[in-house]
Amino acid sequence: MSDLNDPTPASNYQSKTRRRFMKEMALGAAGVSLSYSTLGQQTNSAPLEEVVPKDYSGPNVVIIRFGGGVRRRETIDPVHTFCPYTLKKLAPRGTLFPQMKIDDFEDINTSHGEGTLNILTGKYDKYQDTEQAFLQERFEAKVPTLFEYLRKNFRIPESQTLIINGEDRTQEEFYSFSNHHLFGVNYQSEVLSLYRFKTFLLREQINSGRWEGEELATKQKQLNELESKDYRSKGLRNQSPEILSFWETWREHYGESGLVNPRGDRLLTELSLWALRRLRPRLMMVNYNDPDYVHWGIKSHYTRAIAIIDEGIERIVNWVDQDEEYRDNTVFVIVPDCGRDSNPFLSTPYQHHFNSPSAHEIFGLWVGPGVRAGDMVDREVDQISVAATVGQLMGIKTEFTEGPVLEQVFA
Amino acid sequence: MDHPTWPRLQALFGMNPVTAFLSVGWSQRRARQTVMRNWVLNSAYASELKQRLQPDPDTSEGKSSKESNRDSHLFLPHPLATREDHELIKDPRWIIPETWPRPRYSRSQKQMIEVSWLDRVRAPFQSLFRNWRFGWQGVFPTATLLVPVGGIMWFAWRMGWNNSFNKGYEQAPIGPVTSFIGIGLFIWFWSHIPMAQACQAASGEWKRFYKWKLIRKLIWIQPMRYLGLLALYLLLAAPVMMVESAPGLITSGKSKLEFLTASEAVNFLRNLHFAALFFIIFPAFAWLKKLAAKLYSDAVLFGIGSGKIKLEDLSPWEVETIEALGLEGLKKSPESPWWNKLVRFAGLAGSHVVYRISIALIGFGLIGATFYIPQFIGYQPFPRWVNPVLIQLPWYHRLPGPLKEAWQMEKLEKATISEPESEPESTDDEPVG
Numbered sequence: 001m002s003d004l005n006d007p008t009p010a011s012n013y014q015s016k017t018r019r020r021f022m023k024e025m026a027l028g029a030a031g032v033s034l035s036y037s038t039l040g041q042q043t044n045s046a047p048l049e050e051v052v053p054k055d056y057s058g059p060n061v062v063i064i065r066f067g068g069g070v071r072r073r074e075t076i077d078p079v080h081t082f083c084p085y086t087l088k089k090l091a092p093r094g095t096l097f098p099q100m101k102i103d104d105f106e107d108i109n110t111s112h113g114e115g116t117l118n119i120l121t122g123k124y125d126k127y128q129d130t131e132q133a134f135l136q137e138r139f140e141a142k143v144p145t146l147f148e149y150l151r152k153n154f155r156i157p158e159s160q161t162l163i164i165n166g167e168d169r170t171q172e173e174f175y176s177f178s179n180h181h182l183f184g185v186n187y188q189s190e191v192l193s194l195y196r197f198k199t200f201l202l203r204e205q206i207n208s209g210r211w212e213g214e215e216l217a218t219k220q221k222q223l224n225e226l227e228s229k230d231y232r233s234k235g236l237r238n239q240s241p242e243i244l245s246f247w248e249t250w251r252e253h254y255g256e257s258g259l260v261n262p263r264g265d266r267l268l269t270e271l272s273l274w275a276l277r278r279l280r281p282r283l284m285m286v287n288y289n290d291p292d293y294v295h296w297g298i299k300s301h302y303t304r305a306i307a308i309i310d311e312g313i314e315r316i317v318n319w320v321d322q323d324e325e326y327r328d329n330t331v332f333v334i335v336p337d338c339g340r341d342s343n344p345f346l347s348t349p350y351q352h353h354f355n356s357p358s359a360h361e362i363f364g365l366w367v368g369p370g371v372r373a374g375d376m377v378d379r380e381v382d383q384i385s386v387a388a389t390v391g392q393l394m395g396i397k398t399e400f401t402e403g404p405v406l407e408q409v410f411a
Numbered sequence: 412m413d414h415p416t417w418p419r420l421q422a423l424f425g426m427n428p429v430t431a432f433l434s435v436g437w438s439q440r441r442a443r444q445t446v447m448r449n450w451v452l453n454s455a456y457a458s459e460l461k462q463r464l465q466p467d468p469d470t471s472e473g474k475s476s477k478e479s480n481r482d483s484h485l486f487l488p489h490p491l492a493t494r495e496d497h498e499l500i501k502d503p504r505w506i507i508p509e510t511w512p513r514p515r516y517s518r519s520q521k522q523m524i525e526v527s528w529l530d531r532v533r534a535p536f537q538s539l540f541r542n543w544r545f546g547w548q549g550v551f552p553t554a555t556l557l558v559p560v561g562g563i564m565w566f567a568w569r570m571g572w573n574n575s576f577n578k579g580y581e582q583a584p585i586g587p588v589t590s591f592i593g594i595g596l597f598i599w600f601w602s603h604i605p606m607a608q609a610c611q612a613a614s615g616e617w618k619r620f621y622k623w624k625l626i627r628k629l630i631w632i633q634p635m636r637y638l639g640l641l642a643l644y645l646l647l648a649a650p651v652m653m654v655e656s657a658p659g660l661i662t663s664g665k666s667k668l669e670f671l672t673a674s675e676a677v678n679f680l681r682n683l684h685f686a687a688l689f690f691i692i693f694p695a696f697a698w699l700k701k702l703a704a705k706l707y708s709d710a711v712l713f714g715i716g717s718g719k720i721k722l723e724d725l726s727p728w729e730v731e732t733i734e735a736l737g738l739e740g741l742k743k744s745p746e747s748p749w750w751n752k753l754v755r756f757a758g759l760a761g762s763h764v765v766y767r768i769s770i771a772l773i774g775f776g777l778i779g780a781t782f783y784i785p786q787f788i789g790y791q792p793f794p795r796w797v798n799p800v801l802i803q804l805p806w807y808h809r810l811p812g813p814l815k816e817a818w819q820m821e822k823l824e825k826a827t828i829s830e831p832e833s834e835p836e837s838t839d840d841e842p843v844g
Contacts, residue, residue: 354662
């Protein structure tokens with residue numbers, strides 16, 4: 001059913017969001033920190049106050065980033081879809097927003113890092129690499145992420161807020177916290193990825209005294225190189241004991257070669273299932289990304305990757321459905337980081353996502369308890385509404401998000 | 412009428428892979444003309460040729476007689492005067508002949524032969540037939556080298572990225588190693604091809620493309636000038652690269668081009684490709700061939716005069732021409748290009764290492780501009796990998812598969828909509844009453 005009579009003034013919030021964005025861009029170049037209240041914008045909640053963390057009793061949330069960049073045509077178009085499970089089995093259980101989009105401000109980039117932070121922070125921003133390097137995406141969010149909101153408001157350990165990240169975009173490991181002065185690194189999420197396992201493994205091997213002399217020096221250098229990729233804490237911050245134990249179990253099962261475990265986006269599915277079983281996360285984000293391989297022009301990489309993500313979603317949902325604690329208590333939010341081009345002049349029309357109109361077009365799917373089932377909201381909504389809506393679902397105040405809550409999600 | 416430098420025709424021929432061979436043939440014949448003219452200009456007949464190459468004043472009464480004088484090769488010594496070198500004075504034509512059939516000297520029969528009836532029948536399209544023949548001769552030998560090499564690079568790209576997608580760590584080197592093999596081979600072949608093509612064009616024999624010992628000797632007679640030619644390939648590859656990459660970038664941002672219908676997109680691409688051929692690709696292609704021919708002709712003269720190459724190394728056509736013009740004893744040094752002074756100043760003159768490093772650097776740049784950058788911005792299938800347009804076949808029009816399909820669908824829909832609806836059969840009303 002389409003919700004055609006929704007009175008929410010979408011155009012109003014879009015105008016406000018645009019005006020604020022333009023102001024911030026004008027001031028932000030000099031690194032001026034903007035106080036939220038000075039802009040006089042409507043908030044989603046009461047003024048900031050001292051928060052005493054409580055025990056969490058809300059639903060678990062799994063955010064599936066259907067990345068890196070997919071078109072509506074190959075996902076939610078029934079004729080051309082490559083993810084039949086998500087569209088035909090899962091979507092009827094929840095609410096589909098087929099007209100979700102990334103707003104087309106002039107300075108907004110339709111890419112993976114930006115899209116991920118749009119989803120997590122609920123705010124558009126013009127992100128730049130921390131060292132202004134070309135093609136690097138070492139971003140820092142200026143406003144809190146969902147993980148920080150959750151952990152500040154509730155007594156949830158770091159190991160129960162997770163980002164599951166791929167090996168091709170290591171910089172996204174470090175989107176787990178913002179540099180906002182009221183939140184920050186103390187409320188960050190944990191991250192599970194091949195990069196983290198390799199770092200753990202190398203540290204353990206060096207500490208166990210496996211190598212000596214020149215070989216040890218070489219291995220130490222490799223470890224330093226791995227740790228240097230952490231542009232936020234420079235490798236100084238270790239993972240929590242629960243995570244270290246997790247890696248130990250992973251190592252016992254899959255060994256040390258890195259050749260036995262699943263690979264690519266299938267690895268993310270495997271890590272997600274392991275995390276659900278062992279770490280019992282309350283909020284987890286899975287950063288699928290392999291569709292982005294189509295940048296090199298080979299069409300099957302895109303379509304095959306979408307199918308692999310679909311299989312992964314099916315596995316995760318099936319596992320959740322059979323777990324007593326997670327069943328009926330877990331909300332899935334499936335949203336792409338960005339769209340892709342529809343370039344009629346190329347053999348591979350969706351090869352890139354160079355900020356074309358089609359690259360701004362995505363979708364959103366919500367499934368779970370408290371979510372309206374079998375609904376389709378066929379009007380334009382914004383990607384930055386995801387964070388506020390998740391916040392409302394989990395009962396957390398997301399003071400710095402800008403997108404309105406998607407009220408049509410709620411049953 | 413077929414004007415010798417009718418640019419629209421050149422660009423039009425490049426829109427189709429079959430007619431693009433005509434462009435190659437024309438360029439080959441023009442290269443041969445360059446060689447011939449250069450030799451005549453270095454002989455005792457230079458002033459006569461210069462006079463005939465002056466622009467013709469446009470007078471109606473004297474035009475026909477002046478034209479016949481200009482056409483005439485009679486100022487040249489025997490057997491060049493009556494040889495079939497129609498391209499010496501006039502630029503090669505595309506369809507009609509430069510001069511109409513006349514009795515000519517046959518090298519094989521060593522006598523003058525009359526115009527046959529077949530020649531008369533073929534005469535109106537003589538240039539077309541010659542362009543076609545020279546075109547195939549021009550493309551085939553180059554393709555025997557560049558098609559396999561392009562295939563290797565295509566394989567490396569596809570399989571390398573395929574392996575990367577599937578996270579095949581165990582065979583990770585396959586893509587890069589195969590790429591470097593292809594790149595190395597390409598640079599090696601390409602650094603010889605311009606001279607080889609000139610050698611083939613001058614002789615009119617396709618097998619002479621493979622006389623690499625001779626070609627290397629000719630290159631080393633004037634390495635710095637030849638290096639300049641290779642650098643020009645890189646320079647001219649840059650605008651070609653921009654044109655090739657444009658379709659991948661023009662739908663970005665606020666562009667409305669993403670919303671064109673299939674027919675509109677097809678027209679847009681056709682115009683873009685035609686403009687690219689008209690302004691950039693074919694002029695660059697023809698100019699590079701002409702320059703290579705000039706270098707070849709100078710190198711041959713100096714080589715013969717200095718004893719570095721022998722007359723027997725050349726083709727019968729070339730031997731006949733050089734002997735008739737009395738150029739065997741000419742000791743003419745090749746012109747020294749301006750950048751040679753810098754090279755000498757740096758103490759690097761004659762250095763094979765410097766030459767090879769320069770070739771490698773230019774070659775890498777050329778490969779990047781010709782293949783990898785455009786392919787990343789807008790991937791094109793196999794045919795593009797095996798045909799670098801500035802070197803082999805200046806064919807530059809191909810519709811992407813999805814667009815072609817969409818266009819066909821659109822045409823089908825339009826045809827279905829425009830079919831008149833059949834009128835229902837009229838029924839006779841029964842009379843009342």
